[in-house]
Amino acid sequence: MARPSAGSGVGRCGVRILVVGGSGLIGAHVVTVLRERGHDVTTVARTARPGIEHVLDVESASVDELRPLLAGHDGVVYAARSDEHRVLRKPIYPEFRRDIVEPVVRLLTAARQEGLTRSVVMGSYYTYYDRLRPQWRLADRHAYIRCRLEQAREGRAAAGPDLPVSVLELPFVFGRAGDRLPNWAGPLERWARSRSPLVAPTGGTAATSARSVAVVAVDALEQARGEDIPVADENLTWNDMFGRIATTVGRPRRVGRLPAGVVRAALRSGGLAQGLGGKESGINPTHLADVLLAELFIEPTTGRPLEPAFRDTFVDPAPSA
Structure with a gap:
């Protein structure tokens, strides 16, 4: 296959893409959209699952181990998951x-050394807010956000000028891929299905579906x-989100207001305990x-409406006959 030049829009003519984390919630949807558009896909994950062609722990693999995996591809997607709320010993x-x-x-x-011409890294919308609200000092206060910023900056430096790196800044992602759900x-x-009252603070979040993320990712690959x-x-708003989840699981009810002072006190206590x-x-x-x-x-x-993704997330699919 002739390699498209960096920056060229390939449309639907077909490129060969390696998807790291191809069995995960987002990676599986990326694989689906790539194939729908006529692209060749190779999948890799750390554990063997149906549809995974290569088993490799990319998080610990060396450049020399990665190069044969990338050889012959035009682009790569990094869709491995990271849990920002993990609690570990300092530092x-x-x-x-x-x-x-x-x-x-x-x-x-490794992708640069193999001559790849396009790439996508799944990131976090916290980096978007670090740019938008520098007064929040997010990178100084949160190790996860600092690392997401470094991931984008150092990843692009490693890629060099001929390998464009699109970083998708993702909020709450709804959806399902087999048994893979948001963590x-x-x-x-469980909260929405319980008899406990629903309460929400002020504020809210952007939200998207795993399918939408995949569409944006493939657009970015095609356009390099x-x-x-x-x-x-x-x-x-948090009120809207919790209310829609409750409705989706068949337990619709009013969402009460959680005072900001209670939220602040609880989070400070959690930080102190840590x-x-x-x-x-x-x-x-x-x-x-x-x-x-x-x-x-x-x-x-x-x-794009989120109702289908809400149902995918919170309503178990009917068992196959």
Whole structure:
């Protein structure tokens, strides 16, 4: 296959793409959209699953181990998941850097050496807000956000000028891929199905579906873009989100207001408890209230409805006959 030049729009003529994390929630949808558009796809994941062609722990693989995997491809998608709320012993930054930054640097170094011409990295909308609201000092206060910024900056440096790197800045992602769900879906579903009252603070979040993320990712690959791309289908207040989840699971009810002071006190207590235990999380609860109580909205949105993704997330699919 002739390699398209960097920056060229390939449309539907077909490129060969390696999807890292191809069995995950987002990666599986990226694979589907790529194939729908006539592209060749190779999948890799750390564990063997149906549809995975190569089993490799990319997070620990060396550049020399990655190069044969990338050889013959035109582009690569990095869709491995990272849990920003993991609690680890201090200092947490080195561990998060090993998990988030270093694998992408090695992968894009190998991709550059193999002559790839396009790439997509799944990132976080916190980096969008770091640009938009520098007064929040997000990178200084949260190891996860610092590492996401370093992932984009150092990944692009490793890729060099001939390998554009699109970083998709993702908010809450709804949807399902087989048995893969968002890591927060289970607790929210159990809460919505329970008899406990629903309460929500002020503020809210952008939200998208895994399918929408995949469409944006494939567009970025086809166009060989090298930009930060915030992705959102809708902007939801926390009240709207929790109410829609409750309706989706068949337990519709009013969502009460959770006072901001209660939220701040609870998060400060959580941060204090972590500190006393010699632990940290990627998102520091001591400084989380200012973010949680804000409207973490993205403009413009795609306008795609989220109802199908809500159902996919919170309603078990009917068993196959």
